[in-house]
Structure formats: structure tokens, C-alpha cells
Amino acid sequence: xxxxxxxxxxxxxxxxxxxxxxxxxxxxxxxxxxxxxxxxxxxxxxxxxxxxxxxxxxxxxxxxxxxxxxxxxxxxxxxxxxxxxxxxxxxxxxxxxxxxxxxxxxxxxxxxxxxxxxxxxxxxxxxxxxxxxxxxxxxxxxxxxxxxxx
Numbered sequence: 001x002x003x004x005x006x007x008x009x010x011x012x013x014x015x016x017x018x019x020x021x022x023x024x025x026x027x028x029x030x031x032x033x034x035x036x037x038x039x040x041x042x043x044x045x046x047x048x049x050x051x052x053x054x055x056x057x058x059x060x061x062x063x064x065x066x067x068x069x070x071x072x073x074x075x076x077x078x079x080x081x082x083x084x085x086x087x088x089x090x091x092x093x094x095x096x097x098x099x100x101x102x103x104x105x106x107x108x109x110x111x112x113x114x115x116x117x118x119x120x121x122x123x124x125x126x127x128x129x130x131x132x133x134x135x136x137x138x139x140x141x142x143x144x145x146x147x148x149x150x
Contacts, residue, residue, distance in 0.1 A: 017150060021059040024150040025049055029071050034121035034137040037074040037146030046148040048076030050091035054103045057132075060147070064130045072144030077101065077122030079113060079134065087111055087120070087134075107131035
């Protein structure tokens with residue numbers, strides 16, 4: 001298809017979503033658990049943000065640093081096997097597909113969950129410069145904002 005010079009291209013990423021790199025994200029400041037964040041994104045027809053390469057993750061980290069909210073933000077990383085040392089971390093997509101993480105961007109000492117301390121969800125941890133940390137998924141863990149991806 002050839003576009004004429006006066007053809008406008010419509011960006012499907014409009015407010016309240018924002019373009020970060022090639023992705024389209026909704027960054028919410030609500031104070032909720034990881035499981036609640038997962039459900040809120042699904043109800044919007046989106047999913048918690050996934051970053052299949054380090055470049056995507058670093059662009060989002062930079063965006064959060066610029067926003068300077070001091071809020072932690074949940075993303076779509078989940079540990080699907082806490083029996084395995086270090087876990088088996090996957091990105092959970094909108095349709096439930098799982099994509100194995102191909103890079104390690106957790107903060108020093110992370111992930112640190114175990115059988116008795118089930119920290120199977122993931123967020124950008126504000127206190128540590130928005131590095132990835134693992135955290136409890138349900139209420140009782142740290143509350144934070146979340147990032148949905150279209």
C-alpha cells in the first residue's frame with residue numbers, strides 16, 4: 001500500500017496510554033497487589049507489561065526514572081517454578097502464553113523467593129532505582145502501581 005503525502009498515520013497508542021520505545025503502555029499509580037494489577041490489566045483488554053529484551057526493559061526503567069513518582073510498578077514477570085533454585089521466570093502475555101526470560105535484569109540478591117517465601121511476581125522497585133525485584137503476588141506483599149501493555 002502506497003501512502004500519499006497528506007495521508008495521516010493514526011497511532012493506536014493515545015492517552016491515557018503512552019509510547020515507550022515500540023511498546024504502548026498504561027502506567028497506573030494505584031496502590032494495589034500484583035494479583036490485583038494483573039486483573040486490572042486484563043479487564044482493560046491488556047496485560048501486565050512484558051519486556052522480551054533488555055532494551056525494552058531499560059527504556060521503561062528510564063521512563064519511570066523521569067516520572068520520579070517514588071512508586072513501585074508491577075510488570076508481567078512471574079516465577080512458574082519455585083522448586084527450581086532461582087525460579088523459572090516467564091513473561092505472561094495477554095492470552096496466557098508464557099515467554100521465557102532471555103536476560104537477567106534483577107537487582108543484586110534477587111530473585112530471592114523460596115518455597116517458604118513465595119515471591120513469584122515482579123516489579124520495578126522504586127527504592128532501588130527501578131531495578132527488577134521479586135515480590136509476593138497477593139495482598140500482604142508490597143503495594144504498588146502497575147504497567148499495562150496493549
